Amino acid sequence: MSLANIKHEDEARLGHVIPMVPESTIKEESYLQMVVRRFKKHKLAVIGLFVMIVLGLMAIFAPIIAPYDPYAINETFSAPPSPLHWLGTDQVGRDILSRLIYAARVSLMVGVGAVAISVAIGTILGLLSGYYGGKIDMVIMRLTDVFMSFPHLMLILVVVSVVGPSLTNVILVMGLLFWTGVARLVRGSVLQVKQLDYVKASIVLGLSTPRILFQHILPNVIAPILVNGTFGIAAAIIIEASLSFLGLGVQPPTASWGNMLTDAQSLTVLSSQPWIWVPPGLLIMLTVLSVNFIGDGLRDALDPKSIK
Amino acid sequence: MFSYIIRRLLITIPIIFGVTIINFLIINMAPGNPVEMMIDPNLSQEDIEARKDALGLNAPLYVQYFNWLMNLLKGDLGFSMSTFEPVTQIISERLGPTILLMGTALFIGLFIAIPLGIISATKQYSKLDYFVTGGAFMGISIPNFFLGLGLIYIVSLQLNLLPTGGMVTLGGDNGLADRTLHLILPSVVLGIGIAGKKIRYVRSSVLETLGQDYLRTARAKGLREFIVINKHGLRNALIPIITVIGLEIPLLLGGAVIIEQIFQWPGIGQLTISSIMSRDYPTLMGLNLLAAVIVVSANLLTDIVYSLVDPRIKYE
Numbered sequence A: 001m002s003l004a005n006i007k008h009e010d011e012a013r014l015g016h017v018i019p020m021v022p023e024s025t026i027k028e029e030s031y032l033q034m035v036v037r038r039f040k041k042h043k044l045a046v047i048g049l050f051v052m053i054v055l056g057l058m059a060i061f062a063p064i065i066a067p068y069d070p071y072a073i074n075e076t077f078s079a080p081p082s083p084l085h086w087l088g089t090d091q092v093g094r095d096i097l098s099r100l101i102y103a104a105r106v107s108l109m110v111g112v113g114a115v116a117i118s119v120a121i122g123t124i125l126g127l128l129s130g131y132y133g134g135k136i137d138m139v140i141m142r143l144t145d146v147f148m149s150f151p152h153l154m155l156i157l158v159v160v161s162v163v164g165p166s167l168t169n170v171i172l173v174m175g176l177l178f179w180t181g182v183a184r185l186v187r188g189s190v191l192q193v194k195q196l197d198y199v200k201a202s203i204v205l206g207l208s209t210p211r212i213l214f215q216h217i218l219p220n221v222i223a224p225i226l227v228n229g230t231f232g233i234a235a236a237i238i239i240e241a242s243l244s245f246l247g248l249g250v251q252p253p254t255a256s257w258g259n260m261l262t263d264a265q266s267l268t269v270l271s272s273q274p275w276i277w278v279p280p281g282l283l284i285m286l287t288v289l290s291v292n293f294i295g296d297g298l299r300d301a302l303d304p305k306s307i308k
Numbered sequence B: 001m002f003s004y005i006i007r008r009l010l011i012t013i014p015i016i017f018g019v020t021i022i023n024f025l026i027i028n029m030a031p032g033n034p035v036e037m038m039i040d041p042n043l044s045q046e047d048i049e050a051r052k053d054a055l056g057l058n059a060p061l062y063v064q065y066f067n068w069l070m071n072l073l074k075g076d077l078g079f080s081m082s083t084f085e086p087v088t089q090i091i092s093e094r095l096g097p098t099i100l101l102m103g104t105a106l107f108i109g110l111f112i113a114i115p116l117g118i119i120s121a122t123k124q125y126s127k128l129d130y131f132v133t134g135g136a137f138m139g140i141s142i143p144n145f146f147l148g149l150g151l152i153y154i155v156s157l158q159l160n161l162l163p164t165g166g167m168v169t170l171g172g173d174n175g176l177a178d179r180t181l182h183l184i185l186p187s188v189v190l191g192i193g194i195a196g197k198k199i200r201y202v203r204s205s206v207l208e209t210l211g212q213d214y215l216r217t218a219r220a221k222g223l224r225e226f227i228v229i230n231k232h233g234l235r236n237a238l239i240p241i242i243t244v245i246g247l248e249i250p251l252l253l254g255g256a257v258i259i260e261q262i263f264q265w266p267g268i269g270q271l272t273i274s275s276i277m278s279r280d281y282p283t284l285m286g287l288n289l290l291a292a293v294i295v296v297s298a299n300l301l302t303d304i305v306y307s308l309v310d311p312r313i314k315y316e
Helices: A002-013 A031-041 A043-060 A094-131 A133-148 A150-162 A165-176 A180-194 A197-206 A207-246 A267-272 A274-302 B001-026 B034-039 B045-055 B061-073 B085-123 B127-139 B142-160 B176-210 B212-221 B223-245 B245-263 B268-277 B282-308
Strands: none
Touching: A031 A043, A031 A274, A031 B085, A031 B176, A043 A094, A094 A133, A094 A165, A094 A180, A094 A207, A094 A274, A133 A180, A133 A197, A133 B001, A150 A165, A150 A207, A150 B001, A150 B245, A150 B268, A165 B045, A180 A207, A197 A207, A197 B282, A207 A274, A207 B061, A207 B142, A267 B142, A274 B142, B001 B061, B001 B282, B045 B223, B085 B127, B085 B176, B085 B223, B085 B245, B085 B282, B127 B176, B142 B176, B142 B245, B176 B223, B176 B245, B212 B223, B223 B245, B223 B282, B245 B282, B268 B282
């Protein structure tokens, strides 16, 4: 940090020696353009983004794409893949492909919903904690420590079992419990940004505190929040799948990739009807992998320290 | 140094206190009350109220919390609502298998992650590096229940190499060999999750060390590359990795819940699921508390070990 500053000062002092380049030859690259350019270099992240767009479209247009009603019971149950049912039918006789397509809605809703809530809570608490410091900081940070002390899956299992399993509850509980990482991250960034002259200037100018927090400080901590939130989506999707797999998340007949695997706990289904449990498992993996790659790409693209 | 450890210990006390409050509040959100669930439905409302008074369930919430906390300090977590045994006894019976599973998984995870992370870093941007880093992403992205089911399907059901679940063969000799065979699959599944997380960590730690000046000095002295990396580099790169092992404990505990369920491993993870199914809230409360205490202790230990190994760490 200090080295970089010295370098800057030198450049400023020696500014006149730097050969002047005619302005027209310098292509001005906006911050966003730079981020997009760097993101594109991460091939896996680009593929991940493509996969997520396809999955998103699949979720939105599920009623048009799905060949059958995901709840309709067909004449054959536990039938292997056939031209009629491309991925076969489940134990009740519902078309697996249609259920897979509809279940994309659940996973994406959980991922986005839970992260939106937890990022909102984490950002506000982190901003308050870092900006005010003192007692407020102490209380918020101890609260963060307490929530971080429970293993995520364990805590959410217990809470969901108490409030009752459902899609809404899973989203709410995850959102209300998983804000700790973001809160710490935002607090750390705020502590750094707070020292900068432009923030001090806004205080001297007498700007209102909310305005300083949201207009002057928040834009500078958005990059780490974005990266953290992306990885959060991946984690939320896995946790929803795990809960639903255990029967404590999204309840049948609503299809979720996780609860489509529940039947595989019986050895008969596991050994002789792989078409029931392999496709949803692969889809969870593909989705989580894509989101993780996007997160990695964003981290590279948004990190001011990486030179690419 | 010593004062750092003392202060770090002191900070743990309010955290543990907060953990007990959160834990108590969560379980208190449960619908219905334990008395109605446990007693004869033919009892009149007055009898139920009398019983609730006797059990202290009509007292204000903070009084109930205080009573519970006092009992907790005496090591009394109450009685299970399904088997009526003391919760502490039920949990301690299940602790052994889980520790065995988690310990083995941690070992497997590090056994995979450390060599792969080192190779990946020393051959940065090579095909091998991309392969390993990609594999690490797979490791963290595959849901452990899907990996578990997949391995049971392939290894146990198709190839018939390992048992599908349990800790021992029923009616078997209970021998070490039998136990080891049962341990392999669940601990490998948990270990792969750990490895996925750790590979990236090892890789970046080694990369950072490889860029240090003292390695350039070692090369300048004319040492062979093998010695430079293995003797001067790795020793310094691995210290932070070993010291933060404790941070994997929450992941292992959470993973154990699912893995024990799939492999019918008789540990606290399986107990968690069965307590949820039977709405056995005292046991659940004990398990959640235990998990949090383990995590807090692991974090405490991590910080202390780290401060011992790296004297630069100072508590602000």
